Amino acid sequence: MADFAKALKQGFEAVEVVWTARMEIEDVFARLSAAVLEVTDGKVRLELRRYAVMGPGGYELRAVRDGTSGNTLAYVKQSESGYSVSVQPEGAKTSYIAGNREELEAALAELLKDVRIAERIKSLAADPSDKG
Amino acid sequence: MELRVGFWNARGKRPELLEQAGSVVQALVAERSLDVLALVEVEPGAMPSAGDGWSGIEVTDAEGRSRWDAAVLFKQDAVEVVEHRRVVKLWNERRLRIAVDVELRVRAVSAPLRLLISHWPSPSGGAVDHATYVRGLHELAAPNGAPERATVLMGDYNVEPIDRAYDGLDATRDRALASRRPSFFYNLAWRWLGTWSASGAAGTYRYPADPHTHWRTFDQVLVSTHLLREGPLRLLDGEVVERAGEHDIVGLGFDHLPVVAAFQARDTAREEASDG
Numbered sequence: 001m002a003d004f005a006k007a008l009k010q011g012f013e014a015v016e017v018v019w020t021a022r023m024e025i026e027d028v029f030a031r032l033s034a035a036v037l038e039v040t041d042g043k044v045r046l047e048l049r050r051y052a053v054m055g056p057g058g059y060e061l062r063a064v065r066d067g068t069s070g071n072t073l074a075y076v077k078q079s080e081s082g083y084s085v086s087v088q089p090e091g092a093k094t095s096y097i098a099g100n101r102e103e104l105e106a107a108l109a110e111l112l113k114d115v116r117i118a119e120r121i122k123s124l125a126a127d128p129s130d131k132g
Numbered sequence: 133m134e135l136r137v138g139f140w141n142a143r144g145k146r147p148e149l150l151e152q153a154g155s156v157v158q159a160l161v162a163e164r165s166l167d168v169l170a171l172v173e174v175e176p177g178a179m180p181s182a183g184d185g186w187s188g189i190e191v192t193d194a195e196g197r198s199r200w201d202a203a204v205l206f207k208q209d210a211v212e213v214v215e216h217r218r219v220v221k222l223w224n225e226r227r228l229r230i231a232v233d234v235e236l237r238v239r240a241v242s243a244p245l246r247l248l249i250s251h252w253p254s255p256s257g258g259a260v261d262h263a264t265y266v267r268g269l270h271e272l273a274a275p276n277g278a279p280e281r282a283t284v285l286m287g288d289y290n291v292e293p294i295d296r297a298y299d300g301l302d303a304t305r306d307r308a309l310a311s312r313r314p315s316f317f318y319n320l321a322w323r324w325l326g327t328w329s330a331s332g333a334a335g336t337y338r339y340p341a342d343p344h345t346h347w348r349t350f351d352q353v354l355v356s357t358h359l360l361r362e363g364p365l366r367l368l369d370g371e372v373v374e375r376a377g378e379h380d381i382v383g384l385g386f387d388h389l390p391v392v393a394a395f396q397a398r399d400t401a402r403e404e405a406s407d408g
Contacts (some may be wrong), residue, residue: 075301095219
């Protein structure tokens, strides 16, 4: 006879693992946005927007400043269980596959070091008078 | 109708082998009726030509201190390359080249086919556990635990099918089992272990310096469940190729043999429409 109680407990444990992973990923992106906000003197923050073209778990990572539509930095695909997460910088031929927090942080740090990506954030942070 | 896909580590780094690689490729695609041929160990700007009606993409960009070394040749009237990208895992400050991810459309049956082409370093250096590469490939091929579409993994993995590193990929020698388990990959290369050829070839990679065996089976083809069931593309069989045209491939100085997988291509949508 099937032990439904035991099965449900196993299901709950699996849910806990998934929720923990999702919260961890949210936390990484929140810290990423906070760092961008800090370095741009509070002008630019990052947002993850659902991106239907990529199917379930697909997001567009955008740099936004109030009053602007912002710039796309990358496309992010998150698996149903949280990890793995793939990060494809906009316009790049290389994407990163991350299976845990450490690898995701490394991928996002790599994203910020990319001159084309940094330029998009910097141009958004610049005031009209800075652009000459 | 068939779709035939090949893979070859065309070690052409010695100048005299570059020209030979070109003639092997041309003979190989003609004799084996290939539609797609993935190559690794391709030097930048030295992608071999497969002949008229063929095109190719070269992926030889620098990646940190190393370099990608792949190319994909394809018959233009058989397949279309929809997109391709390089996939890297950043691990312990290293950039692990997991695969070149190529999205194809098979024209005759209007079906998508994903190729993940890998060339991994030898584990003998010890710097990176091979299981980390396998994990990266699994995360890429099956992000939700099972591949979402017809997927072929091809590569010179520098480990044999029997290696426990593959446990992370759900790769099996058991075709019947793989066809029932959506998360599994069927690894054709199990059949290429040991002596299978009258000439004595006993694998896909010849390494005479090893006193215990001169052959290893590093070049492999793994397919997802989608390609084992009825559908637009279904695996027929695979083979290792020793000769191309007049060339004894190992005899020329190459250390890897090409491997080929053949798929039955059926326009199932048209069949269903005509049945209706």
